[in-house]
Amino acid sequence: xxxxxxxxxxxxxGKPIVDAVVAFYDGKTTALPAGAGAxxxxxxxxxxxxxxxVQTGSKINFPNEDTVRHHVYSxxxxxxxxxxxxxGVPTDPLVFDQAGVVTLGCNIHDSMVGYIYxxxxxxxxxxxxxxxxxxxxxxxxxxxxxxxxxxxxxxxEQKITIEGATEVKITL
Amino acid sequence: MIQFKHIRSRIAFTFLTVVVAIQLAGLIPLKYxxxxxxxQLAEEQINVGERVFVSLLQHNTQSLKQATQVLAAxxxxxxxxxxxxxxxxxxxxxxYQGRIHAQVAYYISNRDDLVIGTADNQxxxxxxxxxxxxxxxxVDNQSGMLKFDIVDGxxxxxxxxxxxxxxxxxxxxxxxxxxxxxxxxxxxxTHLDVAFVQKTPQHDWQLISGTADHxxxxxxxxxxxxxxxxxxxxxxxxxxxxxxxxxxxxLHQAGDEALLVVLQGSVEPFIQDLSLLFKSMxxxxxxxxxxxxxxxxxxxxxxxxxxxxxVKEADYIAMGDYDKEIQVxxxxxxxxxxxxxxxxxEAVLQRTLxxxxxxxxxxxxxxxxxxxxxxxxxxxxxxxxESKQKLSVIVINIHRFKPINQTLxxxxxxxxxxxxxxxxxxxxxxxxDMVARLDADEFAVMLQHTDQAQATRYADKLLHVFEQPVSVxxxxxxxxxxxxxxxxxDHGMNEEALLNHAETALQESKxxxxxxIVYNTALEIDQSETLTLISDLKEAIQQDQLLLYIQPxxxxxxxxxxxxxALIRWVHPEKGMIxxxxxxxxxxxxxxxxxxxxxxxxxxxxxxxxxxxxxxxxTLAVNLSxxxxxxxxLPEQIAHLLSSHGLDAKALKxxxxxxxxxxxxxxxxxxxxKLAAMGLHLAIDDFGTGYSSLAYLRQLPVQExxxxxxxxxFMDKNSGDASIVKSTIDLAHNLxxxxxxxxxxxxxxxxxxxRLGCNExxxxxxxxxxxxxxxxxxxxxxxxxxxxxxxxxxxxxxxINPLDVEVQKDPFKLDYLN
Numbered sequence: 001x002x003x004x005x006x007x008x009x010x011x012x013x014g015k016p017i018v019d020a021v022v023a024f025y026d027g028k029t030t031a032l033p034a035g036a037g038a039x040x041x042x043x044x045x046x047x048x049x050x051x052x053x054v055q056t057g058s059k060i061n062f063p064n065e066d067t068v069r070h071h072v073y074s075x076x077x078x079x080x081x082x083x084x085x086x087x088g089v090p091t092d093p094l095v096f097d098q099a100g101v102v103t104l105g106c107n108i109h110d111s112m113v114g115y116i117y118x119x120x121x122x123x124x125x126x127x128x129x130x131x132x133x134x135x136x137x138x139x140x141x142x143x144x145x146x147x148x149x150x151x152x153x154x155x156x157e158q159k160i161t162i163e164g165a166t167e168v169k170i171t172l
Numbered sequence: 173m174i175q176f177k178h179i180r181s182r183i184a185f186t187f188l189t190v191v192v193a194i195q196l197a198g199l200i201p202l203k204y205x206x207x208x209x210x211x212q213l214a215e216e217q218i219n220v221g222e223r224v225f226v227s228l229l230q231h232n233t234q235s236l237k238q239a240t241q242v243l244a245a246x247x248x249x250x251x252x253x254x255x256x257x258x259x260x261x262x263x264x265x266x267x268y269q270g271r272i273h274a275q276v277a278y279y280i281s282n283r284d285d286l287v288i289g290t291a292d293n294q295x296x297x298x299x300x301x302x303x304x305x306x307x308x309x310x311v312d313n314q315s316g317m318l319k320f321d322i323v324d325g326x327x328x329x330x331x332x333x334x335x336x337x338x339x340x341x342x343x344x345x346x347x348x349x350x351x352x353x354x355x356x357x358x359x360x361x362t363h364l365d366v367a368f369v370q371k372t373p374q375h376d377w378q379l380i381s382g383t384a385d386h387x388x389x390x391x392x393x394x395x396x397x398x399x400x401x402x403x404x405x406x407x408x409x410x411x412x413x414x415x416x417x418x419x420x421x422x423l424h425q426a427g428d429e430a431l432l433v434v435l436q437g438s439v440e441p442f443i444q445d446l447s448l449l450f451k452s453m454x455x456x457x458x459x460x461x462x463x464x465x466x467x468x469x470x471x472x473x474x475x476x477x478x479x480x481x482x483v484k485e486a487d488y489i490a491m492g493d494y495d496k497e498i499q500v501x502x503x504x505x506x507x508x509x510x511x512x513x514x515x516x517x518e519a520v521l522q523r524t525l526x527x528x529x530x531x532x533x534x535x536x537x538x539x540x541x542x543x544x545x546x547x548x549x550x551x552x553x554x555x556x557x558e559s560k561q562k563l564s565v566i567v568i569n570i571h572r573f574k575p576i577n578q579t580l581x582x583x584x585x586x587x588x589x590x591x592x593x594x595x596x597x598x599x600x601x602x603x604x605d606m607v608a609r610l611d612a613d614e615f616a617v618m619l620q621h622t623d624q625a626q627a628t629r630y631a632d633k634l635l636h637v638f639e640q641p642v643s644v645x646x647x648x649x650x651x652x653x654x655x656x657x658x659x660x661x662d663h664g665m666n667e668e669a670l671l672n673h674a675e676t677a678l679q680e681s682k683x684x685x686x687x688x689i690v691y692n693t694a695l696e697i698d699q700s701e702t703l704t705l706i707s708d709l710k711e712a713i714q715q716d717q718l719l720l721y722i723q724p725x726x727x728x729x730x731x732x733x734x735x736x737x738a739l740i741r742w743v744h745p746e747k748g749m750i751x752x753x754x755x756x757x758x759x760x761x762x763x764x765x766x767x768x769x770x771x772x773x774x775x776x777x778x779x780x781x782x783x784x785x786x787x788x789x790x791t792l793a794v795n796l797s798x799x800x801x802x803x804x805x806l807p808e809q810i811a812h813l814l815s816s817h818g819l820d821a822k823a824l825k826x827x828x829x830x831x832x833x834x835x836x837x838x839x840x841x842x843x844x845x846k847l848a849a850m851g852l853h854l855a856i857d858d859f860g861t862g863y864s865s866l867a868y869l870r871q872l873p874v875q876e877x878x879x880x881x882x883x884x885x886f887m888d889k890n891s892g893d894a895s896i897v898k899s900t901i902d903l904a905h906n907l908x909x910x911x912x913x914x915x916x917x918x919x920x921x922x923x924x925x926x927r928l929g930c931n932e933x934x935x936x937x938x939x940x941x942x943x944x945x946x947x948x949x950x951x952x953x954x955x956x957x958x959x960x961x962x963x964x965x966x967x968x969x970x971x972i973n974p975l976d977v978e979v980q981k982d983p984f985k986l987d988y989l990n
């Protein structure tokens with residue numbers, strides 16, 4: 001029995017946060033769905049999407065759609081990598097198999113910042129421009145965490161029991 | 173008010189005062205303005221300096237920041253930071269710190285309070301407040317402010333830049349020491365001295381570094397403390413006689429800590445520049461004033477020079493120098509003044525010359541006057557005193573000048589005087605000799621370097637000249653002179669004495685009828701002798717030492733004897749015969765004259781009475797003196813005498829001189845009128861020698877006029893004398909007076925007088941004065957043989973004249989000296 005979950009993420013002053021991420025954990029190990037992956041396109045000297053959420057073990061490709069070359073790097077402990085000056089689509093996508101936050105930067109373009117949030121669950125969602133994220137969960141016991149860019153660690157873990165459609169309010 | 177000796181000084185002073193005042197009026201505000209300007213410049217300099225300083229710091233900060241940013245952006249460094257490789261981070265910081273000359277460098281991680289710094293600053297950086305300080309620095313820096321801080325007691329400028337990967341993962345902080353290097357750098361750009369002063373909780377205010385000298389910087393520390401307390405930013409401080417403007421700016425302030433930068437601008441350079449300008453101004457002013465002073469002096473001198481010249485000329489005039497004519501060079505007021513001075517000088521000169529002429533010249537003769545003569549002698553005596561030579565003063569008098577003047581006219585008299593003057597002048601001995609007219613008819617001659625022999629030779633020469641009648645206005649007139657001579661040094665040491673003595677000698681010459689007389693002391697009658705004579709005279713009257721002499725008088729026409737003039741003689745028991753002129757003047761003065769007159773009147777009455785007894789009807793004339801004419805009792809006394817001797821008033825004649833009438837005219841007139849009323853016959857004696865006019869005499873009840881002998885004696889040789897006698901006779905007759913001529917010395921004159929209508933006469937030709945008994949004999953003889961010259965023996969043969977001079981004038985005349 002699936003239930004609709006709506007999570008509203010706000011900052012301390014009650015303002016809704018856009019592109020914040022919420023992830024729910026059911027305590028069971030869920031295998032990565034086959035072919036699960038993502039693309040983070042560099043276009044107009046921006047990472048698009050700026051915030052990418054993936055399940056652990058997902059492959060992400062970094063196609064460069066700009067005419068200039070980029071040097072994408074990450075010093076984050078969750079995944080340290082470096083795609084030295086390239087253009088076009090790199091031959092191999094990168095596998096992100098450790099949960100955590102990876103901050104993406106371009107060594108050429110200091111203004112380019114992107115984030116990859118790697119979670120150990122298939123249940124996650126990003127807030128829209130009203131700070132709302134929606135997902136479908138089966139009824140049961142869950143714990144959840146919220147995160148927003150700039151935060152080096154996810155917010156406090158909360159426990160929740162889902163029984164039908166539920167609305168969750170999270171303050172970061 | 174200042175008194176000026178010269179107008180030009182006044183002009184110069186006034187103008188210079190004004191000029192100096194104007195200059196001062198300009199200079200004083202200028203000085204004030206320059207001082208103010210210097211301060212303004214100094215202030216401006218310090219303000220500019222401050223801006224430069226701020227901009228320098230900003231620039232420094234910017235470049236340091238950029239340098240630090242280079243490190244922060246370094247991929248390898250970021251990788252080291254991202255991987256928390258502390259050793260690598262530290263060594264990177266160390267090497268970079270050295271490269272950009274920072275003294276402090278450290279990295280602060282924002283994730284896990286990781287702080288990595290260079291070894292030197294470990295203590296400070298890892299102190300309890302390290303985190304807070306660092307965070308604060310970060311915040312401040314992000315707001316774009318300059319960040320200064322005191323780390324471990326030392327001031328630093330802190331530069332903080334973020335390390336991005338690409339999010340900010342930490343901060344690099346670079347610290348640059350605030351030290352002498354920075355101060356020098358600031359000074360180089362601002363030209364201001366710079367000092368950094370700080371205060372920490374551990375230390376009070378202290379100087380970190382400064383470009384100014386140590387003493388000044390130390391002074392600043394104290395000042396700054398005060399200024400900081402009062403929250404002022406601008407201040408002025410005086411040090412070593414120099415003014416400094418201070419600009420204080422706080423670089424860091426936190427709690428008890430403070431770091432200040434003090435910019436010091438000295439006013440001195442500006443003051444020096446401006447005071448140089450001011451000095452130049454003063455110099456220019458001085459030069460200007462000097463030039464102006466010279467100009468004013470020159471102009472005022474040019475203006476007043478002619479005045480000064482005129483003053484000088486006026487001084488010359490004042491000193492009596494009139495000869496120099498004042499040059500008139502201009503047509504302005506000065507020229508007018510010069511002209512006026514010239515006219516004045518001319519007028520004064522003329523007046524002075526005239527006064528001199530009047531003062532020293534005799535206008536009539538052109539000769540010197542008495543004053544000039546006395547001065548001339550005085551001058552001459554000075555040279556003679558040196559040379560010890562003799563000098564003669566000769567006084568010459570013209571006999572009978574008054575009647576000549578009166579009868580022949582003043583013009584005639586004037587011409588005569590001029591003539592005599594010329595004669596005297598022509599005969600002087602040397603060119604320095606001097607001829608002067610002393611009085612109406614009295615001349616004086618000074619002969620220099622002459623002894624007595626030369627002086628008398630001159631006198632003789634004059635006499636020789638005057639032996640010939642003088643021709644004046646076509647008329648010959650006989651000039652008779654009296655001459656008195658005195659000699660320097662024999663008769664006097666000064667001009668007064670010489671002139672007085674010469675005049676005494678002249679009197680003697682006149683009296684003695686001597687052509688000339690040289691003064692000798694015997695001419696002065698000794699005062700003591702005079703006193704003796706006076707007392708003797710009293711005795712003489714009582715002891716009958718006086719004698720009555722009679723000089724006969726005849727009718728000129730019929731030659732009949734009429735009587736005589738009673739004269740007095742004193743036979744002194746010791747001195748022998750004494751002439752009236754030696755005792756009558758003193759008798760007059762002492763009043764004894766009254767006794768003498770009484771004696772004379774008595775004796776005359778006795779003699780007349782005696783003749784009456786013999787049947788001789790003759791008259792006797794007695795002389796009355798001045799004192800007698802003032803004796804109101806005289807008429808009564810005479811009346812008594814006459815009646816006691818049985819005589820009528822006609823027998824006695826009374827002779828009075830003009831002079832005796834003049835003493836007290838009113839009283840004399842009373843007495844005379846009384847006597848006339850008694851029927852007494854009154855005669856004016858010596859007419860022609862006095863000053864009275866016939867008009868005056870007419871008022872008096874006189875019947876007779878006696879012409880002075882000096883006119884009669886030479887009338888046979890001298891036409892002038894004859895004219896005088898003739899006109900006197902005519903005038904007297906017109907007034908109804910009988911005329912008696914004295915001094916008939918020859919028959920020719922007697923006949924001449926008869927022709928002129930003269931009534932009576934007396935003189936040596938008729939008879940000399942003789943004693944009473946001889947007169948009887950003379951009468952008999954004269955009546956018997958008219959033509960025979962009667963020699964009755966001159967009484968002078970036994971006269972003992974103290975002067976031993978032959979008496980030519982009738983010595984018996986009582987009033988001769990009146």
